[in-house]
Amino acid sequence: xxxxxxxxxxxxxxxxxxxxxxxxxxxxxxxxxxxxxxxxxxxxxxxxxxxxxxxxxxxxxxxxxxxxxxxxxxxxxxxxxxxxxxxxxxxxxxxxxxxxxxxxxxxxxxxxxxxxxxxxxxxxxxxxxxxxxxxxxxxxxxxxxxxxxxxxxxxxxxxxxxxxxxxxxxxxxxxxxxxxxxxxxxxxxxxxxxxxxxxxxxxxxxxxxxxxxxxxxxxxxxxxxxxxxxxxxxxxxxxxxxxxxxxxxxxxxxxxxxxxxxxxxxxxxxxxxxxxxxxxxxxxxxxxxxxxxxxxxxxxxxxxxxxxxxxxxxxxxxxxxxxxxxxxxxxxxxxxxxx
Amino acid sequence: xxxxxxxxxxxxxxxxxxxxxxxxxxxxxxxxxxxxxxxxxxxxxxxxxxxxxxxxxxxxxxxxxxxxxxxxxxxxxxxxxxxxxxxxxxxxxxxxxxxxxxxxxxxxxxxxxxxxxxxxxxxxxxxxxxxxxxxxxxxxxxxxxxxxxxxxxxxxxxxxxxxxxxxxxxxxxxxxxxxxxxxxxxxxxxxxxxxxxxxxxxxxxxxxxxxxxxxxxxxxxxxxxxxxxxxxxxxxxxxxxxxxxxxxxxxxxxxxxxxxxxxxxxxxxxxxxxxxxxxxxxxxxxxxxxxxxxxxxxxxxxxxxxxxxxxxxxxxxxxxxxxxxxxxxxxxxxxxxxx
DNA sequence: CACGGGCACTTACCCGGTTCAGTGACTCCG
DNA sequence: CGGAGTCACTGAACCGGGTAAGTGCCCGTG
Numbered sequence: 001x002x003x004x005x006x007x008x009x010x011x012x013x014x015x016x017x018x019x020x021x022x023x024x025x026x027x028x029x030x031x032x033x034x035x036x037x038x039x040x041x042x043x044x045x046x047x048x049x050x051x052x053x054x055x056x057x058x059x060x061x062x063x064x065x066x067x068x069x070x071x072x073x074x075x076x077x078x079x080x081x082x083x084x085x086x087x088x089x090x091x092x093x094x095x096x097x098x099x100x101x102x103x104x105x106x107x108x109x110x111x112x113x114x115x116x117x118x119x120x121x122x123x124x125x126x127x128x129x130x131x132x133x134x135x136x137x138x139x140x141x142x143x144x145x146x147x148x149x150x151x152x153x154x155x156x157x158x159x160x161x162x163x164x165x166x167x168x169x170x171x172x173x174x175x176x177x178x179x180x181x182x183x184x185x186x187x188x189x190x191x192x193x194x195x196x197x198x199x200x201x202x203x204x205x206x207x208x209x210x211x212x213x214x215x216x217x218x219x220x221x222x223x224x225x226x227x228x229x230x231x232x233x234x235x236x237x238x239x240x241x242x243x244x245x246x247x248x249x250x251x252x253x254x255x256x257x258x259x260x261x262x263x264x265x266x267x268x269x270x271x272x273x274x275x276x277x278x279x280x281x282x283x284x285x286x287x288x289x290x291x292x293x294x295x296x297x298x299x300x301x302x303x304x305x306x307x308x309x310x311x312x313x314x315x316x317x318x319x320x321x322x323x324x325x326x327x328x329x330x331x332x333x334x335x336x337x338x339x
Numbered sequence: 340x341x342x343x344x345x346x347x348x349x350x351x352x353x354x355x356x357x358x359x360x361x362x363x364x365x366x367x368x369x370x371x372x373x374x375x376x377x378x379x380x381x382x383x384x385x386x387x388x389x390x391x392x393x394x395x396x397x398x399x400x401x402x403x404x405x406x407x408x409x410x411x412x413x414x415x416x417x418x419x420x421x422x423x424x425x426x427x428x429x430x431x432x433x434x435x436x437x438x439x440x441x442x443x444x445x446x447x448x449x450x451x452x453x454x455x456x457x458x459x460x461x462x463x464x465x466x467x468x469x470x471x472x473x474x475x476x477x478x479x480x481x482x483x484x485x486x487x488x489x490x491x492x493x494x495x496x497x498x499x500x501x502x503x504x505x506x507x508x509x510x511x512x513x514x515x516x517x518x519x520x521x522x523x524x525x526x527x528x529x530x531x532x533x534x535x536x537x538x539x540x541x542x543x544x545x546x547x548x549x550x551x552x553x554x555x556x557x558x559x560x561x562x563x564x565x566x567x568x569x570x571x572x573x574x575x576x577x578x579x580x581x582x583x584x585x586x587x588x589x590x591x592x593x594x595x596x597x598x599x600x601x602x603x604x605x606x607x608x609x610x611x612x613x614x615x616x617x618x619x620x621x622x623x624x625x626x627x628x629x630x631x632x633x634x635x636x637x638x639x640x641x642x643x644x645x646x647x648x649x650x651x652x653x654x655x656x657x658x659x660x661x662x663x664x665x666x667x668x669x670x671x672x673x674x675x676x677x678x
Numbered sequence: 679c680a681c682g683g684g685c686a687c688t689t690a691c692c693c694g695g696t697t698c699a700g701t702g703a704c705t706c707c708g
Numbered sequence: 709c710g711g712a713g714t715c716a717c718t719g720a721a722c723c724g725g726g727t728a729a730g731t732g733c734c735c736g737t738g
Contacts, residue, residue, distance in 0.1 A: 021718080056694080100443070282417060284593065369686095686734105
């Protein structure tokens with residue numbers, strides 16, 4: 001067993017042809033007879049040849065790799081099923097097209113841009129995803145400047161000149177508030193995520209607007225870091241305030257579970273005294289008692305769409321944005337008419 | 340702004356020297372005067388030069404990339420904080436050393452080996468991590484055969500000839516059972532993970548052994564797919580069986596939370612009627628009521644150790660295995676003496 | 679003042695695969 | 709039967725870096 005990995009030169013030697021013939025044969029390009037092609041392919045198969053990705057990248061100026069960076073602390077990331085599901089969906093599409101995913105978890109958003117600069121400069125990636133968009137987000141302009149294909153996972157209004165893949169949070173919010181309003185709720189608070197994230201702002205605005213439309217009270221919104229701890233704390237504050245809401249919407253499910261525990265601990269009956277809704281639906285929502293009414297969406301599919309869009313951009317230089325399905329409200333036991 | 344990324348040839352032209360001089364200068368190798376070196380570096384900086392990773396990989400036969408594949412379905416992965424935290428820890432070490440992580444989520448273990456073969460054959464990675472080791476696991480021998488540096492994230496007994504990075508589950512289990520035994524429990528069941536995983540088997544064996552040593556009942560172990568649904572179902576079965584256990588240990592926290600809900604729904608008081616312990620401790624354990632007694636470990640640190648070991652292997656050709664700290668039992672409100 | 683040695687830098691070639699411009703040999707057709 | 713056209717294949721150059729082996733120059737030294 002020779003030490004080095006086989007190259008097309010090895011195949012050429014064995015087949016008694018030049019490496020060019022081998023290259024043509026293996027890439028299914030004209031210029032070699034069917035017989036030669038077959039024998040070359042057989043030899044390649046036999047000695048287990050694989051194209052060296054670096055050599056190929058060098059000539060084609062293609063890395064067959066796209067990048068994704070995430071900048072939340074480890075313990076926050078872990079608890080959010082969102083990212084893992086997103087990544088998983090992204091990879092479904094990528095691996096079907098022979099493309100790899102470079103992942104980087106960094107400490108802060110500034111480092112993300114630096115990472116993108118490096119990846120692009122080094123020719124390591126053909127494009128990137130931008131998640132957790134802030135407003136304003138220096139990455140947007142930075143990436144656009146580099147001329148690097150990029151897909152923003154988030155609303156067009158925050159994507160600048162980049163191509164967005166998003167789902168309509170406003171519609172999901174409308175469904176939810178309409179449903180709660182129909183149940184008779186007038187005061188619906190929200191325990192929101194990081195205020196610097198663009199989608200948090202959008203949800204904040206939409207909630208205010210839709211609440212006004214539906215004739216609900218001006219909503220109280222508490223911002224958190226998405227952790228269970230802050231979710232619990234926010235719930236405690238909301239529930240003990242003078243104008244206690246009759247329903248609370250949480251921006252992720254760990255906070256919703258934390259809120260549920262707090263409410264029950266404080267002697268409130270969920271849903272009779274307090275209705276709860278979780279944004280994003282994982283196993284967690286179904287596992288607690290009562291099971292949580294949730295805004296459910298197919299996150300792997302979301303990732304797949306984002307990947308498909310990015311690959312189109314890489315191939316064609318541009319791609320249309322893509323609006324994914326809005327989250328669907330799944331009523332479960334945590335919502336009911338207020339007492 | 341020129342279309343193509345700057346190369347050392349561009350720098351050489353500007354500086355009026357050969358590309359070799361530029362290469363020497365930028366790599367801090369002797370052969371250029373301090374003045375020339377400085378001016379070359381200044382030019383490189385100015386035009387934003389970055390070494391092309393493909394070109395570099397081609398000569399050095401180094402990809403500066405390591406790989407990790409995961410083969411659980413998207414919805415399982417998402418809900419397990421373990422992997423995200425592990426990845427995050429891995430990256431802390433990798434990014435400090437200028438190494439990237441190639442991630443691939445695949446459908447089944449056979450595809451993982453195929454992926455490793457491809458990555459290695461294409462020279463895309465310098466080494467890989469193996470997580471979720473099965474017994475037996477074809478990947479172990481497959482990877483060893485390729486001669487590819489690899490670190491097994493799991494117990495040495497399952498790592499074959501590969502280098503393991505592990506933590507002592509047996510010790511953690513001993514602490515837990517000793518603690519429960521001291522509280523007065525005699526019948527401690529376990530809702531375990533996938534039976535085909537090596538670490539599940541190891542835990543099963545250790546639990547039997549330690550239970551016997553401590554004079555506890557022969558433990559009932561129910562295997563699941565780690566989902567909340569199966570955790571709930573297993574709990575229901577255990578609790579309604581004739582020989583109802585007084586304490587249950589869960590192999591992950593989502594199942595523990597599911598178990599807690601089931602127990603409460605069935606009118607049991609946790610911890611008075613039933614004590615619960617979760618293996619692996621995330622925010623989830625602290626957020627529910629009562630908060631769950633858990634086996635806590637520093638998973639990001641675990642990942643960091645694995646990455647460090649792998650990089651050593653890549654650099655030196657081999658590396659000693661590494662035993663990480665065992666999980667620490669953190670008693671919370673879900674455990675108490677049995678009634 | 680010739681010679682050895684070190685310095686600063688260059689020429690030539692390599693990595694592995696792709697591309698372009700040939701080059702014979704063979705076929706077809708007027 | 710001669711010229712055009714096709715086919716199968718090859719040589720050389722290229723991508724962007726890296727390395728080994730020179731080359732020319734200046735210096736110090738005997």
